[in-house]
Amino acid sequence: MKRRTFMAAPPAIALGAAASTPLSALAAPAVLTPDTRLLPRHAKGPRIVVCGGGWGGLTAARYLRQWVPNADVVVLERNPTFWSGPMSNKWLVDIVNTDFVHHDMSHAANKYGYRLIQTEVSGFDRAKRIVRTAHGQLDYDYLILAGGIRDNFEGWLGEDREAIAYTSQRFNSAYIPNARMLALKSRVKNFKRGTLVMTLPPPPHRCPPSPYERACLIAWHIKKNKIPGKIVILDPKPKIGPIGEGYRQAFEELYPEIITHVPNAGVKSLDPYKKRIVTAAGEYDFDEAILMPQHQAADMVWHAGLIGKTEQGKPTGWADMDPRFYTARSDDRVYFVGDLMGAISPQFGYYPKSGHVANAIGKIVARNISERVAGKEVVARLPDNLCYMMVNGDPQEEIAVKFEYEVDKASGHVHQTQVDIDVRTTEMVKEDFAWIKGRFDDFLF
Ligand SMILES: Cc1cc2nc3c(=O)[nH]c(=O)nc-3n(C[C@H](O)[C@H](O)[C@H](O)COP(=O)(O)OP(=O)(O)OC[C@H]3O[C@@H](n4cnc5c(N)ncnc54)[C@H](O)[C@@H]3O)c2cc1C
Incomplete structure (x- = not known):
């Protein structure tokens, strides 16, 4: 075995229900390589x-x-534990603690039996219907790609790997x-003065x-701790949105001395060493920055060769899929x-990420796979x-946005209705905490 292969592959950790793997499955090679066949099948039903x-x-x-009880369901995840994006802005400024956003995944695997x-x-x-992993291959009958997003720093920095x-x-x-969430939290804590620049990616992007919301909560932290600091939001969009009016009021009424929102400020170039950023709306020097480049589908969709193409033949950056059934158009x-x-519909483009x-x-x-198997x-x-968004830490107040979807009978396209709830209230905080409890109870606890 090549040394590099060995070095590149930390031990695979089988968590949760894998603990009940029959002894026959343990007769695998002592050292796992990318060619090893992982997890021989033991269920009669399909492997997903x-x-x-x-x-x-x-x-x-x-x-x-639950719905395909005889299926062998295997989840492949690079992280040892689950970190939630929702609520993480509140965690950055200590409104919720780490136990609220960081969870053990093996509990759900054991409870539900995957x-x-x-x-x-x-x-x-x-x-051949095979997934390759750092620790071996698995065959499948159905494959679900759910890897989230990747950051496209190349769009700013080209092939300069060191700068990236x-x-x-x-x-x-x-x-x-x-773990970068932890690093960001300590950067926020260590921000003691000066200008903090935040760049927003062009749409579509995650949440x-x-x-x-993050700008508001860091501004609240700056205000509360009397830090001589400012936040400059560099936004490629012409105006704030969604919940544009609610955010505008929060910026102006709660943080007038702290937050500056700059519209039409798409990034043209960045010098991370000199801490300088050039945008379509001017040049900015910064002391600290939270830099969000363009978001794209996670690497796994690119590896699968399932990224969509524009009419000009360029990659869209997102999966090429049937918007009604969520399957790959070509597979x-x-x-x-x-x-x-x-993309889902010509009316609104993408579902909110x-x-x-x-x-x-x-x-x-x-549900779709269960119907198909049956x-x-x-x-x-x-x-x-x-989506509920906290804009004030004391008193805690939130705004929100709701989206509803239906198929437009005339065109056959999915139609989106957006309702912004711009008036910030403490009641919405209660709804937010009830919402997250409902979601975590659904798939994690
Ligand atoms: C600050 C912040 C606040 C947010 N607030 C809200 C909110 O209030 N409400 C809301 O609804 N949404 C919110 N979101 C958005 C939400 O977090 C995402 O939309 C959601 O996580 C998307 O789920 P997903 O399964 O697609 O991706 P993820 O939850 O990111 O899961 C993808 C998983 O795939 C794994 N993975 C990726 N590539 C590989 C690979 N090659 N091998 C193995 N594993 C891999 C990743 O480690 C990850 O665990 C927020 C996000 C952030 C960052």
């Missing part, structure tokens, strides 16, 4: 491999076990769940209202769940969306 154990993947796994393996998904052989690594390490926005054994999903939608689609895809007609189903 879920790549990514976040909001969407864990929901799909839970409901697949197998959870900590490993990196590295590629696919779709013709430096920017990603030093100014990461922690919009992808991992559209949440960067503004109906592959389903997409969560933020990596592609939210935990609420990932949870809803996880359930819908599990030989029934698969019914097209639509999600809804709901």
